[in-house]
Amino acid sequence: MSLDTVASAQTSPDTKQPFAELGLKPDEYARIKEILNRRPTSSELAMYSVMWSEHCSYKSSKVHLKQFGEKAPHSDALLVGIGENAGVVDVGQGYAVTFKIESHNHPSFIEPYQGAATGVGGIVRDILTMGARPIAVMDPLRFGPADAPDTKRVLPGIVAGIGGYGNCLGLPNIGGEITFDQTYLGNPLVNALCVGVMRHDQIKLAKASGAGNLVVLFGAKTGGDGIGGVSVLASETFGASGPAKRPSVQVGDPFVEKVLIECSLEIFAEDLVVGIQDLGGAGLSCATSELASGGSGGMQVQLDKVPLRDPSLSPEEILMSESQERMCAIVEPKHIARFLEICAKWDVTVDVIGEVTDGDSLIITWHGEVIVDVPPRTVAHEGPVYNRPFAQPDYINIVNAQNIDVPLPKTAAEIKAAMLTIASTPNLADKSWVTSQYDKYVQGNTILAQPEDAGMVRVDETTQLGVAISTDANANWSYLNPYEGAKLALAEAARNIAVAGAKPLAVTNCLNFGSPEDPGVMWQFAETVRGLADGCLEMGLPVTGGNVSFYNQTGDVAILPTPVIGVLGVIQDVRTRTPMGIPAAGLDLYLLGETKNDLAGSEWAFLHNQRGGNSPIADLQREMKLIDFLLANNSIFKSAHDLSQGGLAATLIEATLKNNIGATITLTDAGIELLSETPSRVLIAIDPQDAAKITYPATKIGTTGGTSLTINDAEISLAELRTAHTETFPKLFG
Amino acid sequence: MRIGVVTFPGTLDDRDAARAVKYAGAEAVSLWHGDADLKGVDAVILPGGFSYGDYLRCGAISSFAPVMTEIIAQANKGMPVLGICNGFQVLCEAHLLPGALTRNHELHFLCRDQTLKIENTTSAWTTNFTKGQEIVIPLKNGEGSFQCDDETLKALEDSNRIIARYVGENPNGSRNLIAGITNERGNVVGLMPHPEHAIDSLTGPTTDGLPFFTSVLSALVGK
């Protein structure tokens, strides 16, 4: 086996290298040669290829994402913005909160359990890396049709994987989404959100500074996980025999991660690190180059010091390995003994693999020979940037010109049938078959969790300070109008926070799209980012970070554009939170906001196989007025529940079934009023004597009590409604 | 009164158990799995979680921890010990309690608010309940199905050693709907559901779990 060193690269400029197989374009390969002034070694080639991949370099999305910075509203709350592992927000009382969403879509299709599990593991490490204790997770999911055979393989595995990993870490799962659509059949979406909390002075950044400081790798040993691509390289380099088979799937060990969390928090508490980075995509290549690039640039790493699970790994493979549950820290020599002691207490594998140096090169050696010598910024932060062509796809004008023509219920029998359909359709049916597989109680601070509008966790037991989070996406609207769709998803997430009684503060997002090489998809993406940036500016909510997932398509068919928007809010006293379920009989029900004919993109249209029309236009001024009203009058709401997918029909079903308290509702145009999905609406229950306090456009639609949901002359017993609502998932997946 | 709460690697509900101890009015003392030292506590709680990842069998690897050697010795002398969920599994693996906890019959982790009927009100951890009292506390586990042979089952039933049973549909396939049991002496109790998550209705479904923790204080004071 011959080692491809920097010295040999200098003397063999004409060696053929498999850059194309590694996903690099000829001009990208040429640029690497230009940067290095020679051909790259195989290790350097491996590093550049993964760091310049779409996933790590954001090369197609960067030019658009920069709007989040350019249009950023002024916010005193933002402590760490885009660019770090996760953004950090000030929530008061000296507390800082960090939150982020990541996707693990493709791996979860190949191996649902492990793909989803390692997705949770990855986002939790991103949060931990900021210096925070992870305190909750959420999981927005998208699947193919509920009754498709492959969904029966994919959904139970993904759900078990999310639960298996998150439960074992002791992180309450406080919310998520599950939506079904044909376009996700070969490409399910597994997005995972994690939120963590720390004191202001505990914030950690990914930077390596201070010559002489040590580079420490701790956590799991390195195996051959997720290096399928790089094996190409190894086999080219090492001749026909080639390396052993490398797994295409990563397997997670949540127990190791749990121990790693506790160990890291103990290390943070004693302030023993200068900088820290988790190992995620692109493994050590990413961690070392980002740490060095974030600092002054100089770092030396002895790759042979990395503890291996599989001793047959080549240096290229070690650099690329995506083995889970690993972290890389920069530690001052005076703290290393204590650092190692804490690792020993938790039985965590740890090794010093290098040190920070003067100068600006990242130098990696293998048994004394230099195999990498690169300017780290060129690997980590100065990758290629594409201005991909984009153009409005032809379908837009076609679908926007279509009229929605669906039967609307009028008679008592029709209303009842429509209510039972809405109650039982997979997109709106009770999800407890899924959510009961998640621990929502662990840590003892969960105030609200699924099926509430927002998840809410207490941050401080003494002051009762808390945070709320909601994630939302309406891909049907984004399909009709991605610009408005993004704003509407933002509005919905913010509304969900306010409905629960918390003040919206900051935004994260996970943008799931098809291929950026398709100008139509690229247009959907560009419009989405523009809409989200405009919306955030108008609502005064900074984007703190996020994730872009491209290439979500099966053959030529892209998924619906699916921007998942997460909003974080703060609540001063969690005891004032407002739950969604009607708590008592004898209350008045009011609908806040105005209902228009907004059936395009609605669940009712979807149920009638209609995909056309125009999405609503987001009115964020109105949304903010509604949010202000909700926050100012929180104390009079006995319950409050947002209207979204499935309109008033779905909201009434959920609000009555929650505590098994019925309602009697009177509507003038029941069909539209029940099924339209006009945004900016909320159902509230109040004491009749508080009626005068409603200073927002509202309609009294009924009263609470009884054992039925009665709408005009349609009476549906809660028992029947409950059966329809709860039997769908067990029947499909049980 | 000082009540020890053990942390194994992978323990999750230790903070919650300690909080419940404080709510009940006692001092919580954290005990580390690797130290064979009970720090002079009057009683011990083995909390829930996934100790050692729950690999092999839940609770199996933890039952050999140094701290367990001490706990087993003290339990045999009458010290009150409560094992919740993973703690119950540890107590069975350590043979302080009979039987074993196996995979839920539906093969899923199950987290839900569960109604229980308290049957034994004489153990160290249940004197503040009334016989037949129904309570609602969270159940959350993947391997909560209590199994034992017929002879053991009969012995448990005949000597009033069933602490609580599930009410309604069997959530996990446990024999005779058993949710918790005690040893012959009544000082060691294992319980699958989580009373420490039902001490404050802000964060749990009820406050029905609190009497488990106040009971042991009464038991210790009465001694």
Add this chain to the structure above:
Amino acid sequence: MGKIVVDVMLKPEILDPQGKAVAAALPRLGFSFATDVRQGKRFEITVDGDVTPAQIAEVEKAAEVLLANPVIETFTVRSE
């Protein structure tokens, strides 16, 4: 390098929900051969050098105290 295998199965009288689930799934996939399925664990233990009877005896002890729970399981040990 030798290999010792330990098979651990639930005692026949103990409920085996995993085996039952497999037995129920097989006919749904068109497989009709099984009258019963039980699911257990298999441990493959690598030892230095050839397997000795003393090692087998050690593994038997380990199976008794750790690898199997005699309350609900039985085990067999063999070199392979």
Add this chain to the structure above:
Amino acid sequence: MGKIVVDVMLKPEILDPQGKAVAAALPRLGFSFATDVRQGKRFEITVDGDVTPAQIAEVEKAAEVLLANPVIETFTVRSE
């Protein structure tokens, strides 16, 4: 009544957290024989009458689609 056994193990290159946990626990209990432990599954399938080659072939098919996940696991089928 015949018995067919299917052994399912994680592929050698795939991380086996369970085997790792057992391997770490053994020395703590004073057992030093193991250089590595892998944990897999064992299925015991009961069939009517004697085991036939056709049945073995069927079980192999079932192992492929249900009992094992070929992405991360390998299996062997035999009559016992």
